[in-house]
Amino acid sequence: MAEEVDGGKDQQSNTENHPEDEEHPKLKKGKCKWFNVAKGWGFITPNDGSQDVFVHQSVIQMGGFRSLGDDEEVEYACKSSEKGLEAVKVTGPGGADCKGSNRKLASKKRYRKIRCYNCGEFSNHIAAKCTLGPLPKRCHNCKSEEHLIADCPTKPERPSNTENKDPEPMEKSP
Known part of the structure; x- marks a missing residue:
């Protein structure tokens, strides 16, 4: 029984030594470079000056319409993908909800x-x-x-559109 308890402690210390595993990725800080509210994606510029990180609206933590404002401070976790770095979780500073963009998607209705x-x-x-x-x-x-x-x-007459009509019909030649 003592071995099982020790084994559990080893797993916890292993997680603490490697915080960037897939279950507990390390949060980094950055600013939103730009975000397209119509398409639902944009890029984050990390504060450490490394490569820009792709962000999709589905990983943004906020209620309602999810987006990021220009130069909005964020905390994010990312993973490597085929095309570069991709955010897997995006929050505001201290884990709070993001503020979002002032621009909203225009209704198509x-x-x-x-x-x-x-x-x-x-x-x-x-x-x-x-x-x-x-x-x-x-x-x-x-x-x-x-x-x-x-x-x-009493209905007002609509102006007739005679400018576009031909004044004389063209004659057909035999």
Whole structure:
């Protein structure tokens, strides 16, 4: 039994002597050189002046949208890969969450106005969900039941685009 306890102590001291094993990589300090928030990756410049370290957003410790700000102070652990050094864990100073970039990824969603074809309002419902119930057909511009929007007398005329049209059609030669 005494040998098992001693064996456990040897393993602990072995870990302390070699802190850069894969389970406990040594944390280094550096600054974010640049980070592309759209692509989710960038590079860290180590404080010791060694080779830049690649960082992917998936290894950054912070809540929400993960990114790094330019010149943000970080602590990181890295490993060698085929292309160079790659960060496996990135935190703020003292193991705190990173601050992140002020630039945020623009939303790809384009919001468009929804018009209810029942009441004619631009709002957040469609005709099937309209609270007014079925209404008679009417002009969406002036709300008159006498005509529809295509024939509305108060609707401003759109300027015709005659500049792009050919004034005379070309004759076909036999």
